[in-house]
Amino acid sequence: MSRHPHILENRFTDGDAQCQQYGEVNQLGGVFVNGRPLPNAVRLRIVELAQLGIRPCDISRQLRVSHGCVSKILARYHETGSILPGAIGGSKPRVTTPKVVAYIKELKQKDPGIFAWEIRDRLLSDGVCDKYNVPSVSSISRILRNKIGALVHHHSGASQHPHLYNSIYPTYPYATAAGAVPAKLPGVGSPPSPVTHCIAPPRGPQTHCWPSSHSVSDILANAHHHAAAAAAAAATGFRPTVQHPSVPSTAGQVTMAPDPTQNYNYYHMYLQSCNATPAASLAVMNGHHGLASPATNL
């Protein structure tokens, strides 16, 4: 690829910024990879520190993450209960799913004189769509014009994959896309949306219970990060202030010792996590490791 050939060599399947050895340095001296999410360990740390009552500006300075980012992560956490970044990339799922098309077809057959706007109302009132994924009137017109006829011949493709989109459209509201992939922080406050570990992808026609690819690795990478951070801390004399998410302290009892003025540079998190071998990472991503997946605990 023309973009960053060097980076590519260090990038694994998903956008693990953690696995890139090239980063930039922000005004605070922190390391970041442009376009990629902060490591989960850092995200987790931000929330932990906030839970301790440390001001965002202090968190920003301590972790050397821009205050805008701290603000964004905390806002998202308060809103969705998730520390995870949203799903990056991919295309917005189409609203004209086979199911919707089939329903439009059905309405049209029952009432050939029905208007597109009436169909739209019916899609809403009948619960086939919600306000977020209901097709526009023009889309419905186009469907009536183009697809219905074809579907008659094809015997309604919707029936062939009735499950394909059904599971995702109820969760379509992308305004809270991140909320669909909540890595709930146990013991850190009480996030608003209690969720199971069955993480729904914010988009994409996955039919199984599986987070987006990078969400998976982000979650699972936590094990690496915390181990790595601890190792780095040990190696550098840092206090191991990062806790394993699956062994969280209760909200009031976070054992982070450090004095908030300490310069906590998470550069080690980047470096250490970059040491993860591709094989190991892939194994982690595929769940082929002995660790109890933090994903199930988050």
Next chain:
DNA sequence: CGCGTAACGGTTGAG
């Protein structure tokens, strides 16, 4: 000074 957020340049992945 602290915080929220728009703008920006970047990455990603489905279609």
Next chain:
DNA sequence: GCCTCAACCGTTACG
């Protein structure tokens, strides 16, 4: 296999 597009990212700067 490449391209497009729209999602997301964190940083920066501004109010």
